[in-house]
Amino acid sequence: MKTQKHNExxxxxxxxxxxxxxxxxxxxxxxxxxxxVDDIVAVAIKRFRSSHADxxxxxxxxx
Numbered sequence: 751m752k753t754q755k756h757n758e759x760x761x762x763x764x765x766x767x768x769x770x771x772x773x774x775x776x777x778x779x780x781x782x783x784x785x786x787v788d789d790i791v792a793v794a795i796k797r798f799r800s801s802h803a804d805x806x807x808x809x810x811x812x813x
Contacts, residue, residue, distance in 0.1 A: 756789045756796075 780787045804808050 756792045 776787050776790060779785075780789055783790070799806065
C-alpha cells in the first residue's frame, strides 16, 4: 500500500469537522507511515466507498 500512488488526478479541497482525537491519530499515522495525511484520508475514503457501494446507488448482487 505504501508504494501505491494516491491523489494523482485533479485535486480539490475538502473541509470537514471530525473528532479531535481522530485528527491526532491521523497525524500519528502519518508520522509513523511516512504517508501524508491527505493520502491516508484518500485511502480510507476509497476503502469506505468500495465497502458501501449502496451509498452510491450501486446495487451489487452477491451470491
